[in-house]
Amino acid sequence: MRETTEMLFQCIKSALNGAEITGFSPDMLGELCALATAHDMAHLVAEALDAAGLLNGTDEATQTLRRARFAAVFRAEQMDEALAAIREAFSAENIPFLPLKGAVIRELYPARWQRTSCDIDVLVSEENLSAAADALTDGEEFTLGEKGAHDLSLYSTAGVHVELHYTLVEDHIPPVIQRLLRAVWRHTFAKAAEHTLDADYFYFYHIAHMAKHFALGGCGIRPLLDLWLLRKHHSYTAELDMLLDESGLATFEQSARHLASVWFDDAAHNDVTARMEAFILRGGVYGTLENQIAVAQKKRGKLGYLLSKIFVPYRVLKHQYPIIQRHKWLTPVCHVRRWCKLLLGGEWRRVRRALRVNNGMTRAAVRAAGKLFSDLEL
Secondary structure, rough: OHEEEEHHHHHHHHHHHHHOOOOHHHHHHHHHHHHHOOOOOHHHHHHHHHHOOOOOOOOOOOOOHHHHHHHHHHHHHHHHHHHHHHHHHHOOOOEEEEEEEEEEEEOOOOOOHHOOOOOEEOOHHHHHHHHHHHHHHHOEEEEEEOOOOOOEEEOOOOOOOOEEEEOOOOOOOOHHHHHHHHHHHHEEEOOOEEEEEOOHHHHHHHHHHHHHHHHOOOOOOHHHHHHHHHHHHHHOHHHHHHHHHHHHHHHHHHHHHHHHHHHHOOOOOOHHHHHHHHHHHHHOOOOOOHHHHHHHHHHHHHHHHHHHHHHHOHHHHHHHHOOHHHOOHHHHHHHHHHHHHHHOOOOOHHHHHHHHHHHHHOOHHHHHHHHHHOOOOO
């Protein structure tokens, strides 16, 4: 597995800067394809191996890699068209908007298609949300989806998912980070309706977002590749250090930056980055259920995790059933309705698996997760 992991990072570096690939064997292609696919890096592996003349077979792994590259290029074109339509609509109505995450970071890659994402993230103020949604749906380009706790979903005619955020604050992140994220508009500069985050705050937001996913079971390779590219392309000021210190993310950022250097600059592991790597690679793009439950049990224990799944917190339930924000006395009724939905709907298999993993989680796994999070000060 270590050989496959090292080959994956060789391929990523080769796709980005043409570095030579050494030690490749066709025998490792299947395992390499599976690992790359789990982390949404198959398109970069395909690019690197093909450029080196190493992707010549007709086997399933080769075809999977080729399809991944084609899909990444095609998807990037669709996303560029959707983002252009968003820019045009908001600019015409003079609605301030702020592109986030992949919509910005892909500019740092040698080719935009090399930075994949599953959606387009754009921030507008809450008071402009209705006008922004109307501006996008007045034509035939976008249709409206569901409203969530911090964003509104829309879909382009090509199927591109747009998350129109009206806040960066999420209930389960620490209060100090919530406070810093509420100040997002104070860290932007504008060119007409479109706003851009200053480099320090963009980097801070990237770390905060990565830490959120990491704490939920894993963040995948892509955020660390983004981090590495951000560090290559931008210089940062003391303002970033202040944001990281105040948010409590300085230790996590230092370890993440070190791990990115291990992967993409050939730096040496330390004990924390070695364990951090194992946690991330085990988790894939969105984190495994096993990682999620190990993290949850370090806070609550097995019984606590079980109860948290039966009785979800009010702050979560209110977004599933908005009526309890006006009539809180209906909260028990909504709990029962949620249980019925789980039992009678398609969610029961997922819940049953979670309960099985929760029951089978070893103390060693929970201690390991607790030690890692303690060392990262998360």
